[in-house]
Amino acid sequence: MRIDKFLCFVRLVKTRGLAQQLIEQGHLRVDGKPTTRASAEVKVGTVLTFPLNDHVRVLRVEALPERRGPAPEARACYTDLSAPTG
Structure with a gap:
């Protein structure tokens, strides 16, 4: 699956265009x-690292989504390995 499509489908960015901007700027x-x-x-198993909302996110892909579904379905597609912010 394309990385821009994945970021959009798992609801980390609102559109594929925003995902493409994030990637093309070299932040991923x-x-x-x-x-x-x-x-x-x-x-599955790929680890993604990128800045998002003033935090560095580290995610491991657990499943490839077929569509941009509801948030609980999207969250099941990755594991957040980022350090907790607190």
Whole structure:
């Protein structure tokens, strides 16, 4: 699955366009390697690292969503490995 589509489907960004901007600005790492390609592939087990809302998010892909569904369905597709903010 394309990384921009994944970010949109799991409701981390509102649109694929915003996901593409985040990626093209070089703020996203896939398994620790920076990427600027919105077409980069995401698979189960991939670890994504990126800044979002003034925090660095680290997520492990657990499932590939088929659609942009409700929030509980979206959250089931990844595990948040980020340090708790507090």
